[in-house]
Amino acid sequence: MSKSVQPIDVFARDLPRETRDAVLSSVMTRVAGRKAKLEEDYGDPDALRRLAGEVKQHTLEHLDEYLEQAEAALLKNGAKVHFASTAEDAREQVLAILNENGSKRVVKSKSMVTEEIHLNDYLEKNGVECVETDLGEFIIQIDEDTPSHIVQPIIHKNRRQVAESFEEHGLGEYNDDPQTITRRARKHLREKYLQSDAGMTGANFVSAESGRLVVVTNEGNARFGMAANGLHIALVGIEKVVPRDKDLGLFLNLLGRSATAQQLTVYTQFIKGPRSAEQPSGPEQMHVIFLDNGRSKVLASKERDILRCIRCGACLNVCPVYRQTSGHGYRAVYGGPVGAVLSPLLAGDDFPKYADLPKASSLCGACNEVCPVNIPIPELLLRLRSRANQEGIKSAGSPPMAPFAKLATSPKLWRTAMTASKAMNHLPITMMPVKPLQAWLKIRTLPKWSGGEFRRWMKERGRN
Amino acid sequence: MKNDEDTVKLAVKEALLGLGERAVLPEYDSALLLSARHKGSEQDGWTEFAENFSAVSGKPMQEVTDLVEFLKEGGFGKGYCDPELKQAVGEVLVEAGLQVSYEFDHQRVDDYVFGITKASGVIAESGTVILNDEDTVDRLAALAPWVHVAVLTDQKKVFANIPQAIENLGGSSNVIWVTGPSKTADIEGILIEGVHGPGVQICLRIGEGK
Numbered sequence: 065m066s067k068s069v070q071p072i073d074v075f076a077r078d079l080p081r082e083t084r085d086a087v088l089s090s091v092m093t094r095v096a097g098r099k100a101k102l103e104e105d106y107g108d109p110d111a112l113r114r115l116a117g118e119v120k121q122h123t124l125e126h127l128d129e130y131l132e133q134a135e136a137a138l139l140k141n142g143a144k145v146h147f148a149s150t151a152e153d154a155r156e157q158v159l160a161i162l163n164e165n166g167s168k169r170v171v172k173s174k175s176m177v178t179e180e181i182h183l184n185d186y187l188e189k190n191g192v193e194c195v196e197t198d199l200g201e202f203i204i205q206i207d208e209d210t211p212s213h214i215v216q217p218i219i220h221k222n223r224r225q226v227a228e229s230f231e232e233h234g235l236g237e238y239n240d241d242p243q244t245i246t247r248r249a250r251k252h253l254r255e256k257y258l259q260s261d262a263g264m265t266g267a268n269f270v271s272a273e274s275g276r277l278v279v280v281t282n283e284g285n286a287r288f289g290m291a292a293n294g295l296h297i298a299l300v301g302i303e304k305v306v307p308r309d310k311d312l313g314l315f316l317n318l319l320g321r322s323a324t325a326q327q328l329t330v331y332t333q334f335i336k337g338p339r340s341a342e343q344p345s346g347p348e349q350m351h352v353i354f355l356d357n358g359r360s361k362v363l364a365s366k367e368r369d370i371l372r373c374i375r376c377g378a379c380l381n382v383c384p385v386y387r388q389t390s391g392h393g394y395r396a397v398y399g400g401p402v403g404a405v406l407s408p409l410l411a412g413d414d415f416p417k418y419a420d421l422p423k424a425s426s427l428c429g430a431c432n433e434v435c436p437v438n439i440p441i442p443e444l445l446l447r448l449r450s451r452a453n454q455e456g457i458k459s460a461g462s463p464p465m466a467p468f469a470k471l472a473t474s475p476k477l478w479r480t481a482m483t484a485s486k487a488m489n490h491l492p493i494t495m496m497p498v499k500p501l502q503a504w505l506k507i508r509t510l511p512k513w514s515g516g517e518f519r520r521w522m523k524e525r526g527r528n
Numbered sequence: 529m530k531n532d533e534d535t536v537k538l539a540v541k542e543a544l545l546g547l548g549e550r551a552v553l554p555e556y557d558s559a560l561l562l563s564a565r566h567k568g569s570e571q572d573g574w575t576e577f578a579e580n581f582s583a584v585s586g587k588p589m590q591e592v593t594d595l596v597e598f599l600k601e602g603g604f605g606k607g608y609c610d611p612e613l614k615q616a617v618g619e620v621l622v623e624a625g626l627q628v629s630y631e632f633d634h635q636r637v638d639d640y641v642f643g644i645t646k647a648s649g650v651i652a653e654s655g656t657v658i659l660n661d662e663d664t665v666d667r668l669a670a671l672a673p674w675v676h677v678a679v680l681t682d683q684k685k686v687f688a689n690i691p692q693a694i695e696n697l698g699g700s701s702n703v704i705w706v707t708g709p710s711k712t713a714d715i716e717g718i719l720i721e722g723v724h725g726p727g728v729q730i731c732l733r734i735g736e737g738k
């Protein structure tokens with residue numbers, strides 16, 4: 065492997081054309097939709113992004129207090145609260161709750177955190193059927209695949225591949241019409257809901273003030289999972305807490321628009337506790353498991369800002385590296401720019417295994433600019449790169465970025481480059497102003513240069 | 529069951545020990561969150577709701593006769609109606625020749641093509657219907673049928689915007705905001721309506737003070 069080629073590049077090179085095309089066309093639509101929606105509704109959404117970032121940062125830095133508050137509120141509402149240190153603990157707790165209730169059939173709505181702890185396999189091994197109900201996740205499950213995007217798990221598949229899977233799994237003859245596929249899934253999964261005896265969800269947010277768990281879906285699958293059976297288990301990362309109900313408004317407005325260009329996701333559930341006494345459908349028991357699994361270590365690190373993430377997927381969509389590789393290139397549950405920071409950190413002692421991921425970035429700054437909670441992802445990537453260097457971890461492909469960094473940190477040089485920046489959108493690779501980038505860019509593409517934000521970031525960085 | 533409460537809480541406490549000054553909670557006016565499209569008091573709340581609800585493929589209605597016509601035209605011949613809406617809605621449908629049941633049988637949820645239940649409010653700014661556990665006679669009745677009709681009877685429950693609706697979440701253990709029919713774009717980004725929940729979402733406004 066040549067010096068500036070990383071494992072992710074090899075993955076990208078070998079990625080079938082069909083997959084790359086599927087990813088690319090999907091992310092392009094999402095990028096355009098997100099931008100249009102935010103601009104139409106807010107003009108410049110920057111003030112809101114910064115505010116949301118500050119609220120989340122504050123919460124993280126007071127997480128000890130907010131966790132206590134959230135727990136107390138949930139208990140008051142009649143929910144049961146558990147804490148799990150590791151993935152293994154969480155899996156065991158889920159199984160124990162199911163066993164206590166004699167539950168053998170679980171319907172699950174999309175949740176990255178259950179992916180993170182590899183819950184499905186574990187439950188299956190222990191005699192519990194666990195069915196994914198989000199259409200994309202369901203397809204992932206029958207294909208024994210893994211999601212390649214936080215919001216759109218099957219972004220790497222086209223309709224023909226989905227139709228083949230349906231045929232193979234006895235869900236009807238080959239038909240690649242998305243509507244037919246969706247109706248078949250509706251029918252199949254409806255039976256699963258009605259036979260289920262427990263529903264599992266994650267949570268997008270938890271209000272410490274009221275204990276309300278917020279769960280959003282477009283398909284209505286989380287709602288169905290919480291209407292068709294009597295037991296609700298929510299597995300929630302400890303970083304999902306926000307201070308007040310008021311803040312839910314802030315985050316919901318940003319999440320829908322950033323993830324799917326919607327003002328609000330179709331079904332936004334505010335769940336305080338078990339169903340009310342008069343309600344004939346839904347869980348009589350609600351269990352919330354707060355999961356650490358490495359998060360407290362991330363909280364202790366200088367890269368704690370990454371825990372602000374609300375999993376909107378916007379940074380994946382704009383990332384030139386993600387676009388070439390899909391999420392699978394990152395070899396971890398969380399891919400894209402957020403994953404390049406989070407996955408090595410969550411890996412704990414296995415950090416060296418993922419130490420190359422922070423290098424899978426052109427540091428173009430696009431991820432920071434779209435992030436609804438304003439996470440300085442490029443800065444965090446640089447920190448992790450230097451951590452890998454300090455720890456003497458050898459992994460392939462660190463592009464020699466020093467001249468680029470010099471350019472970026474010198475206001476005068478940078479301003480000059482900025483003036484010429486529009487031209488960079490049209491420059492052939494060989495004319496890129498920074499030498500090492502030329503070689504590196506042969507196998508990558510930069511997103512359209514928009515400038516400005518990145519410079520501010522570098523300036524702030526210089527101050528710290 | 530093993531509960532790691534102390535371990536997790538201690539780990540979080542310790543993680544924060546080294547922090548110097550901790551970030552303060554910024555105070556902000558929720559007016560910041562309002563969409564530039566939001567008309568606020570310039571327009572009556574229902575009209576704004578109706579526009580925004582239509583924009584997300586919802587169907588706003590103000591007359592039971594419109595509902596009758598829609599159900600008949602669509603061939604949605606039988607369904608369920610909350611007994612409390614029997615007089616105002618159910619009987620009108622029956623008179624028009626539609627089959628209406630006032631009991632929702634969990635054993636045959638797929639037999640109901642439409643489900644008529646009460647709305648707990650609407651949000652004008654986002655075109656959202658609010659349902660809560662107290663007003664929704666049965667969660668499944670509002671979810672399983674292909675057509676869901678949420679009936680708004682209390683005109684005071686037209687909330688101007690999202691912050692106002694959040695302030696009024698109330699004590700219900702379960703509140704759900706429904707902004708259009710159930711949908712997905714999982715396959716090649718192509719929009720399909722009616723995944724697990726209703727493919728048609730109606731909001732019917734009836735009663736005094738419309």
Ligand code: SF4
Nearest residue numbers: 373374376377379435
């Ligand atoms: S890091 Fe920011 S942009 Fe990326 S998924 Fe998280 S919240 Fe969204």
